[in-house]
Amino acid sequence: MTRLLSLFTGVSLAFIVSGCYESPSVTSYEPGVYKGAKDPLMQANKDQRAETMKKRFEMVQTDR
Amino acid sequence: MKLIKKRGANASTAAPGLGEAIDRRTFLRRSGVALGGAAVSGALPVTMMRKAHAKGASPKAGIATEMRRSICTHCSVGCGVIAEVQNGVWTGQEPDFESPFNLGSHCAKGASVREHGIGEHRLKHPMKLVGGKWKKLSWDEAINEIGDKLMQIRKESGPDSVAWMGSAKHSNEQAYLFRKMAAMWGTNNVDHQARICHSTTVAGVANTWGYGAMTNSYNDMHNCKAMIFIGSNAAEAHPVAMQHILRAKENGAKMIVCDPRFTRTAAHADHFVRLRPGTDVALVWGMLWHIFENGWEDKEYISQRVWGLDRVREEVKKWTPEETERVTGAPPDVVKQAAQIMAENRPGTIVWCMGGTQHTSGNNNTRSYCVLQLALGNIGKSGGGANIFRGHDNVQGATDLCVLSHSLPGYYGLSAGSWKHWSRVWDLDYEWVASRFDQDKVEGDKGKPVSPMNYKGIPVSRWIDGVLEDPKNMGQKDRIRALFMWGHAVNSQTRGPEMKKAMEMLDMLVIVDPYPTHAAVMNDRKDGTYLLPASTQFETYGSVTASNRSIQWRDKVIDPVWESLPDQTIMYKLAKKLGFADQMFKNIKVNSDEPLVEDVTREFNKGMWTIGYTGQSPERLKLHAENRKTFNTTTLKAEGGPADGDYYGMPWPCWGTAEMKHPGTPILYDPSTPVAEGGLTFRARFGVEHDGENLLAEGSYSKGSEIKDGYPEFKADMLKQLGWWDDLTPEEKQLAEGKNWKTDLSGGIQRVAIKHGCAPFGNAKARTFVWTFPDPIPIHREPLYTPRRDLVADYPTYADRKRFYRLPTRYESIQSQDFSKDYPIIWTSGRLVEYEGGGEEQRSNPWLAELQQDMFVEVNPTDANNLGIRDGQMVWMDSPEKAKIKVKAQVTRRVAPGVVFTPFHFGGWFQGEDLVAKYPQGTAPLVRGEACNTAMTYGYDSVTQMQETKVSLCRIRPA
Amino acid sequence: MARMKFLCDAERCIECNSCVTACKNEHEVPWGVNRRRVVTLNDGVPGEKSISVACMHCTDAPCAAVCPVDCFYTTDDGIVLHDKDLCIGCGYCFYACPFGAPQYPQQAAFGVRGKMDKCTFCAGGPLQDNSNVEYEKYGRNRIAEGKLPLCAEMCSTKALLAGDGDMIADIYRQRVLKRGGRPQTWGWESAYGTTG
Numbered sequence A: 001m002t003r004l005l006s007l008f009t010g011v012s013l014a015f016i017v018s019g020c021y022e023s024p025s026v027t028s029y030e031p032g033v034y035k036g037a038k039d040p041l042m043q044a045n046k047d048q049r050a051e052t053m054k055k056r057f058e059m060v061q062t063d064r
Numbered sequence B: 001m002k003l004i005k006k007r008g009a010n011a012s013t014a015a016p017g018l019g020e021a022i023d024r025r026t027f028l029r030r031s032g033v034a035l036g037g038a039a040v041s042g043a044l045p046v047t048m049m050r051k052a053h054a055k056g057a058s059p060k061a062g063i064a065t066e067m068r069r070s071i072c073t074h075c076s077v078g079c080g081v082i083a084e085v086q087n088g089v090w091t092g093q094e095p096d097f098e099s100p101f102n103l104g105s106h107c108a109k110g111a112s113v114r115e116h117g118i119g120e121h122r123l124k125h126p127m128k129l130v131g132g133k134w135k136k137l138s139w140d141e142a143i144n145e146i147g148d149k150l151m152q153i154r155k156e157s158g159p160d161s162v163a164w165m166g167s168a169k170h171s172n173e174q175a176y177l178f179r180k181m182a183a184m185w186g187t188n189n190v191d192h193q194a195r196i197c198h199s200t201t202v203a204g205v206a207n208t209w210g211y212g213a214m215t216n217s218y219n220d221m222h223n224c225k226a227m228i229f230i231g232s233n234a235a236e237a238h239p240v241a242m243q244h245i246l247r248a249k250e251n252g253a254k255m256i257v258c259d260p261r262f263t264r265t266a267a268h269a270d271h272f273v274r275l276r277p278g279t280d281v282a283l284v285w286g287m288l289w290h291i292f293e294n295g296w297e298d299k300e301y302i303s304q305r306v307w308g309l310d311r312v313r314e315e316v317k318k319w320t321p322e323e324t325e326r327v328t329g330a331p332p333d334v335v336k337q338a339a340q341i342m343a344e345n346r347p348g349t350i351v352w353c354m355g356g357t358q359h360t361s362g363n364n365n366t367r368s369y370c371v372l373q374l375a376l377g378n379i380g381k382s383g384g385g386a387n388i389f390r391g392h393d394n395v396q397g398a399t400d401l402c403v404l405s406h407s408l409p410g411y412y413g414l415s416a417g418s419w420k421h422w423s424r425v426w427d428l429d430y431e432w433v434a435s436r437f438d439q440d441k442v443e444g445d446k447g448k449p450v451s452p453m454n455y456k457g458i459p460v461s462r463w464i465d466g467v468l469e470d471p472k473n474m475g476q477k478d479r480i481r482a483l484f485m486w487g488h489a490v491n492s493q494t495r496g497p498e499m500k501k502a503m504e505m506l507d508m509l510v511i512v513d514p515y516p517t518h519a520a521v522m523n524d525r526k527d528g529t530y531l532l533p534a535s536t537q538f539e540t541y542g543s544v545t546a547s548n549r550s551i552q553w554r555d556k557v558i559d560p561v562w563e564s565l566p567d568q569t570i571m572y573k574l575a576k577k578l579g580f581a582d583q584m585f586k587n588i589k590v591n592s593d594e595p596l597v598e599d600v601t602r603e604f605n606k607g608m609w610t611i612g613y614t615g616q617s618p619e620r621l622k623l624h625a626e627n628r629k630t631f632n633t634t635t636l637k638a639e640g641g642p643a644d645g646d647y648y649g650m651p652w653p654c655w656g657t658a659e660m661k662h663p664g665t666p667i668l669y670d671p672s673t674p675v676a677e678g679g680l681t682f683r684a685r686f687g688v689e690h691d692g693e694n695l696l697a698e699g700s701y702s703k704g705s706e707i708k709d710g711y712p713e714f715k716a717d718m719l720k721q722l723g724w725w726d727d728l729t730p731e732e733k734q735l736a737e738g739k740n741w742k743t744d745l746s747g748g749i750q751r752v753a754i755k756h757g758c759a760p761f762g763n764a765k766a767r768t769f770v771w772t773f774p775d776p777i778p779i780h781r782e783p784l785y786t787p788r789r790d791l792v793a794d795y796p797t798y799a800d801r802k803r804f805y806r807l808p809t810r811y812e813s814i815q816s817q818d819f820s821k822d823y824p825i826i827w828t829s830g831r832l833v834e835y836e837g838g839g840e841e842q843r844s845n846p847w848l849a850e851l852q853q854d855m856f857v858e859v860n861p862t863d864a865n866n867l868g869i870r871d872g873q874m875v876w877m878d879s880p881e882k883a884k885i886k887v888k889a890q891v892t893r894r895v896a897p898g899v900v901f902t903p904f905h906f907g908g909w910f911q912g913e914d915l916v917a918k919y920p921q922g923t924a925p926l927v928r929g930e931a932c933n934t935a936m937t938y939g940y941d942s943v944t945q946m947q948e949t950k951v952s953l954c955r956i957r958p959a
Numbered sequence C: 001m002a003r004m005k006f007l008c009d010a011e012r013c014i015e016c017n018s019c020v021t022a023c024k025n026e027h028e029v030p031w032g033v034n035r036r037r038v039v040t041l042n043d044g045v046p047g048e049k050s051i052s053v054a055c056m057h058c059t060d061a062p063c064a065a066v067c068p069v070d071c072f073y074t075t076d077d078g079i080v081l082h083d084k085d086l087c088i089g090c091g092y093c094f095y096a097c098p099f100g101a102p103q104y105p106q107q108a109a110f111g112v113r114g115k116m117d118k119c120t121f122c123a124g125g126p127l128q129d130n131s132n133v134e135y136e137k138y139g140r141n142r143i144a145e146g147k148l149p150l151c152a153e154m155c156s157t158k159a160l161l162a163g164d165g166d167m168i169a170d171i172y173r174q175r176v177l178k179r180g181g182r183p184q185t186w187g188w189e190s191a192y193g194t195t196g
């Protein structure tokens, strides 16, 4: 229950219509270094992928 | 050791997770983890599990993938389904974002249809019950044995002793063949789910303005300014419709929900009106009282297009805010506000579903909704209309093609003229068709002798009585001795213990279904039950009609799984065995026992003039399917492309022949568009005058009409009088001579009427006074099982009837008994989003079954406290007819004190007992539970025999 | 470059569970494991709201921070994934996750937990894209196919949005402007340290 509450209190009421970008005050951790296998997805051309995804998003998830 | 720095509120705790806090799903899910396959599945690691479960239906790398398109088989929204198929195996689903209906979306059911192709719990072979054990047999053996038994019964008792219960899951072609098969067998004892879902709508609405279907479309709801839902829980029953509804709401439309429960649809509404179950007419008249009182009605519209409203006014006067509250329980200001929202935000639409239809006076409810909309001038307008959401994926089509006991395809009725029309379409001798029926007249509903061929058959809601009733009291020679349940769940029908008895009395029970169903296990038959595995619609192809009357073409996704066969093939095999295949398939090509689907479409295209199922040829339907992305998602009109100007799926009526290229009618009765472009008037269905009053429209006609006033329906003679006869071609003249717009097989009369801007079916007023019905003006009548004894005297039910659809039917003799002392709680029922109908398919599908593992009853905390019931506890629900079911209590404020709700999709339990052992091996659904209708009670609509499943009484006690 | 995020519009979510089922179907997720689920507040009373929750693919993912074997990584588009070959099923990540996303299938013997499974944003794992082994361990890799998460693509009301954070925020903003009312970007602050 506590966890659920924290999720919903974390919901912000202040929404600034124009400033929808990353907040500078992020949580910071001391991360470990990834020790697993390389993901081939990371080798692919990301900008091209971003472009494809953008099209897909417009097609599939907007109200047309 | 890692350092973790977090902001206070988000600090992680040892709480066991998000799911813990919540709602009924969590509560239900947790409680049933050990059910069915769950126990086993839980013990397997993820990867192994995948293999064990999916049996090679997972996508594989390096194999070509084909995309095939079908339509979801779970509800009438008609969502497009895109299947990925590898080597004939259905390995994936993609969103069909080109479909103007769903734009890629699905609900839980639609998102899981691939499971049909895995089908581990499906019925795998034909089976029969021998000495209480299931035995496998071949198709040939099964058809032979069944056929022989049918012929024996026919000889001994006549064709009416076999009842054919078909399905809203048939494609249009299968539905049409099913009705034709019953006709060739020689009985009207043929029916399907429409009887128990929207029969009161079809009867009520068609008798008001001509056709009994949804007038606008889900998409057109984008244009609404107000939307009122009565007895419709779209968020669970038509989830993808909510996409359009919420879009309307975001466009500023006001949303009102009237329901005994605070449903998930209500959670999205601007205004919620809680009413006591079974008081719809009272509520609507209570709203109309304010409308008339304040002069909010559309006077011009009414004078031009509505007949009989003054008689309604008299009735509505009685429904003062005080009286409305006394009957419905809805406070005066809440009702007034609803009326005001509808009056101030026009055009507005009304949506209703089973909450309104399933009552003894359901036909009154549906007509009162129509009257409300007529008074507001909302019918025949974009953004307005009566958006009646149908249930099953093809219940609209199966109704149109008439798997029904009281009519023939296209609502032609059962008169000799109708049979002659269809005999001409079938290219058969009428005398031969007539000879198939029992020739002895019986006493009909009105006490006069009638031929069985022209007499409404026993409806699905009453087949039990067709078995149990003494034949002396029935309108047919003998009782029902053999029953087909073909794609039809018995757990959607009431009176379980009597049903069990009736099943055990049958000589033969044949279940044709992809699953064994509740019917196979709920009785103690030892012999003479047959299970025939039918394919789902994903294993065949054909057309399907969505709620908005659009027809869509399905492609075949995969071959029939296991030994299943598509319905059309099973019907052909049966017809061949019974000796009428040559007549039934006279003009339909048959390839190794499978009739050619397109030929079936073409055949009904030739006969369905009444509702314009004539222009949608298989070629045009396929063209629409391929070019669906060219259709506008609000108007449904193709903008450019090969189907330019057509409306998606050519919503019926699509007048004339396919060559005429009528675009379909997206909005019924909209005179602002020419008929040739999808406009219409109200149908002149009830003559030209009544009591000396003119029934035709006055001063209202469709755009471009050459007759600038009302006019009757078109006949050959009328064309001659108008001087339009010579517009017909010589060939058309030959076929049209002496015929009318409904019976002219050339389509010429329709073509010429439309050429002159006229609607073939005439231009009349809608009628609010239906003089042929038991209550010409809809009035409130208390349910048969009512707790409000004080209201029975003021609002009594009907008198008992000696013969109604061939059977004695009780009203008063039940209502006059007071059950409310022992059974004080009002009981209503409804849908869950994960399941549908009898729920067999979905409860056998692990992706859905996991989400709803227990049959439950919603109980208000007040009642729970009074009864000493805890949340999650098992309880008994007892009915006044002495049936009982054992279910889990869910304590929630969703229902009001004194009212409980159960879903109706469960099955596989009977009066406290889990019947798992009685299923053929490996076919028991993953989730089983008590069928709520086991304990739902008697009660049938006074026009259509719709069952009263939305209000009864019960008692609850801890189990 | 895209920064992949989820947003569930509670004004549109109708608790239909399409997202949950689509995910089950797409990845053949076994009974008892839920990469995504729908939670409802105020069930059955006015104010009832539902949202669909899965792994939010947090910026600075807490799960990654607590993993004793360091099996988590974040893709260039901000998707948080992990390597099942390294995962020891310890369950720490579950306790760290503000959304309860990590799931553990039960192993047969002694109630030992299996390797963690969670939403992959339909991006598979660190194995050859769309190979059979990737599918078996992580499910389908839609991102590699140029598609978006199926749960969002199939959402009945387009409540659940998945894609580049800025695009999602744009759509959501437009909706809020149109219908008025209070924007509620459920979970964004915990996951992304931002509210819009």
Ligand code: SF4
Pocket (backbone or CB within 6 Å): B072, B073, B074, B075, B076, B077, B078, B079, B102, B105, B106, B107, B108, B109, B110, B111, B238, B239, B240, B241
């Ligand atoms: S059940 Fe209805 S809403 Fe759900 S996917 Fe199928 S057609 Fe669409």
Ligand code: SF4
Pocket (backbone or CB within 6 Å): C022, C023, C024, C026, C027, C035, C036, C054, C118, C119, C120, C121, C122, C123, C149, C150, C151, C152
């Ligand atoms: S993104 Fe993919 S893996 Fe994650 S919840 Fe959605 S469907 Fe499931």
Ligand code: SF4
Pocket (backbone or CB within 6 Å): C008, C012, C013, C014, C015, C016, C017, C018, C019, C020, C038, C050, C051, C052, C154, C155, C156, C157, C158, C159, C160
């Ligand atoms: S599919 Fe969409 S509307 Fe349905 S539960 Fe998921 S997020 Fe909500």
